[in-house]
Amino acid sequence: MGDYVAPGEEPPQPGIYRSEQMCLSQLYLQSDAAYQCVAELGELGLVQFRDLNPDVSSFQRKYVNEVRRCDEMERKLRFLEREIKKDAIPMLDTGENPDAPLPREMIDLEATFEKLENELREVNKNEETLKKNFSELTELKHILRKTQTFFEEVDHDRWRILEGGGGGGGRRRTVPDDERPLIDVGDEAGDFGLLNPTLTMSMLRLG
Incomplete structure (x- = not known):
């Protein structure tokens, strides 16, 4: 906390345990010029404002x-x-601190930020849909491969x-249980006969 200097007094020199010279001032600004004046004071970085209405809610x-x-x-x-x-x-990162924008420039910035946010959220939503x-489709592909096998x-x-x-001599070979197919087509094969195996398989083929 710096020392307040009364008008006409010699300010003390700053030291290790003493801050820079400070002075308490009161400014009267018009409402139309308040934004630009406060912006210029903020660019200087030498002003600390006091809240004169501490009891008023934010x-x-x-x-x-505007805030x-x-x-x-x-x-x-x-x-x-x-x-x-x-x-x-x-x-x-240029390291530069841009100046405070003018009130009319803030409207353009709001529109630009709103557009970028909406576009980016739409892109994220489409990306999630494509991943899903x-x-x-990958799951369906594996199912079809297993079905084909x-x-x-x-x-x-x-x-x-x-x-x-x-x-x-026309006798049917006994097939062990572990070699028996899931679909038993032995009787149907006997009815069709074995004169044309190609025709028989085309008649028995599934899918």
Whole structure:
């Protein structure tokens, strides 16, 4: 906390345990020029404001709507920054502190931030939808492959049964239980006969 200097007094020199010289002032500003004046004082970085209305709620102050707009724009900027860092996109840090925008420029900034946020949220939503569809299609692809393998094994077992039943004087070979196919087509194969195995398999083929 610095020492207040009365008019006409010699200010003390700053030291290790003493802050820079400070002076208490009171400013009267017009409402139209208040924004630009406070912005210029903020650029100097040498002013500390005192709250002369400590009993007034933050939601009842005069410029609460403007403060909310700035807070909302800051939230959108943090969202954009978080998305950029998530995708490991390099950002150029110039180290510069831009000047406070004019009131009419804030309207353009609000529109720009709103557009960027909506577009980015739409992109994220589409990405999630595409990932979900990809997972479902990948699952369906594996199911179809397993189904194709199943039917190929059934066809192979049919051929083996038909070839085994064609020899031995018309006697049918006994198939062990562990080699018996899931679909028993032995009787149907006997009805069709073995004169044309190709025709028989085309009549028995599933799918």
